[in-house]
Amino acid sequence: MDLIKKLTGKNQADYEQAAAHIINNADSKSFEELVSKEDFLFDFIKQNVSKRLEHACNKDNFKNLLSFLSYYSPSYADFIANTLVKYADDEVLSKMKELLANGNDSEKCYAVKFYSYYKDNEVIETLKQYAFSEDEQLAFNSALALSSMGDKSSLDLAVEKMNSNDDFEVLSGVKFISAYGEKSLLNKIFEIMKKSSVSEYIASEIGYMESLLKLLNSEHYSDTLLAIYNILQGLGEIVPLSNVFTFQLYEVFERLIFCEPNSKNAVILLTAKNKFNQLTENDEYLFDEDKNTKDEVNAIKALLNDNLDDDLDNFIAPELNENSDFVYPALDLIKHGDIIRDLLSSKNQTIILKTLETLKSINELSQEDKNKALENITDENIKAIVLAL
Numbered sequence: 001m002d003l004i005k006k007l008t009g010k011n012q013a014d015y016e017q018a019a020a021h022i023i024n025n026a027d028s029k030s031f032e033e034l035v036s037k038e039d040f041l042f043d044f045i046k047q048n049v050s051k052r053l054e055h056a057c058n059k060d061n062f063k064n065l066l067s068f069l070s071y072y073s074p075s076y077a078d079f080i081a082n083t084l085v086k087y088a089d090d091e092v093l094s095k096m097k098e099l100l101a102n103g104n105d106s107e108k109c110y111a112v113k114f115y116s117y118y119k120d121n122e123v124i125e126t127l128k129q130y131a132f133s134e135d136e137q138l139a140f141n142s143a144l145a146l147s148s149m150g151d152k153s154s155l156d157l158a159v160e161k162m163n164s165n166d167d168f169e170v171l172s173g174v175k176f177i178s179a180y181g182e183k184s185l186l187n188k189i190f191e192i193m194k195k196s197s198v199s200e201y202i203a204s205e206i207g208y209m210e211s212l213l214k215l216l217n218s219e220h221y222s223d224t225l226l227a228i229y230n231i232l233q234g235l236g237e238i239v240p241l242s243n244v245f246t247f248q249l250y251e252v253f254e255r256l257i258f259c260e261p262n263s264k265n266a267v268i269l270l271t272a273k274n275k276f277n278q279l280t281e282n283d284e285y286l287f288d289e290d291k292n293t294k295d296e297v298n299a300i301k302a303l304l305n306d307n308l309d310d311d312l313d314n315f316i317a318p319e320l321n322e323n324s325d326f327v328y329p330a331l332d333l334i335k336h337g338d339i340i341r342d343l344l345s346s347k348n349q350t351i352i353l354k355t356l357e358t359l360k361s362i363n364e365l366s367q368e369d370k371n372k373a374l375e376n377i378t379d380e381n382i383k384a385i386v387l388a389l
Helices: 003-010 010-025 028-038 043-055 062-068 077-087 091-103 105-119 119-129 136-148 155-163 168-180 183-195 201-207 210-214 221-234 249-259 265-281 291-307 329-332 337-345 347-361 367-374 380-388
Strands: none
Touching: 003 028, 003 043, 010 028, 010 043, 010 062, 010 329, 010 337, 028 062, 043 077, 062 077, 062 091, 077 091, 077 105, 091 105, 091 119, 105 119, 105 136, 119 136, 119 155, 136 168, 155 168, 155 183, 168 183, 168 201, 168 380, 183 201, 183 221, 201 221, 210 221, 210 249, 210 337, 221 265, 249 291, 265 291, 265 329, 329 337, 329 347, 337 347, 337 367, 347 380
16 A cells, blocks of 8 residues: 555554654655645645654654655644754754755755744844745745744844835735734735735735734724735635635625625625636636635635625715725726716826726726816826727
8 A cells, every 4th residue: 555645544553654664764755755745635634644744753763854854845844843853962953054054945944944943043144034035935934933033133124125116025025024923013014005016915914914804803994805805806816715714705704794784895795706706607716626625615605696786886886986995996896887987087097097997898988988087187108098998
């Protein structure tokens, strides 16, 4: 019987024997095979495997784990790092410091994870260098390690990046703060999200930092709705569909459906309804997803379709003004043009353009609409787009 099948199976005698074999024999080939199956194993199976391998480790064989460090897996990194720290001697400490400086990408990721359990101020400067690496796993692990050491200077670096004019620099700062877990900076991250061209990514980091359900019960209610909107915009494309569980989206929408209705909630719920109908129209989005994710997506779709009417133009009308943070999402939902034509006189020329595009999408754009808009547009680039509509 295949060793990995035994390790991931339900027979206790088989999986204990397989785990002991892999650890006692420093069987890196089998560990490499295990890591290669990362995307095909359910999370609970990987958690079981991690416990089984950890149980097979002791003070006499733990150094065999060093043979596995060329094959990085976030599913097994914690057990490996924690075990190495538990039994660490001078040889292991020296080895981890050497890998941190000179190892390959996988070895560095494990070494950084090691230092999230083993506090050593001498490696802080190296961790700060890695904390904004293009290697997302290395950056994430470094932020965790710096957080575990309570290093505040790295937070200053992240805040500095968030003040950059470069969206990708800003995002690296936000990702660091998210991994670090510095919730005191949520206000700043919400404000950045509203202005960013990568708002879907930033909204996801907010969801990783704090439960969206908890945020909906806080002073961040309105900003959290915007974050949910941005997550929906990226869901299935740049935001993994499995995050329906991470972000507890079924419970989030259930709460919004059955709480006191308001126009902002309506915008988000109707956007969600359209999104989940889109996700299930064909196999494009769900084809590679596991059964649990498919079932959850379909359950959310049913929840939204069973409890929401489509024609809520008048209900979302309060958001159709230039001062609302929800004006763009609301425009995406409109089916009748009369309710939005006042926006053609907006002082915000981008809103004017979006209004014209909405009128065109519902086949209600007239020359009179374009003429009215052009009276209020001075930006030559926007004017050119309007003339081309």
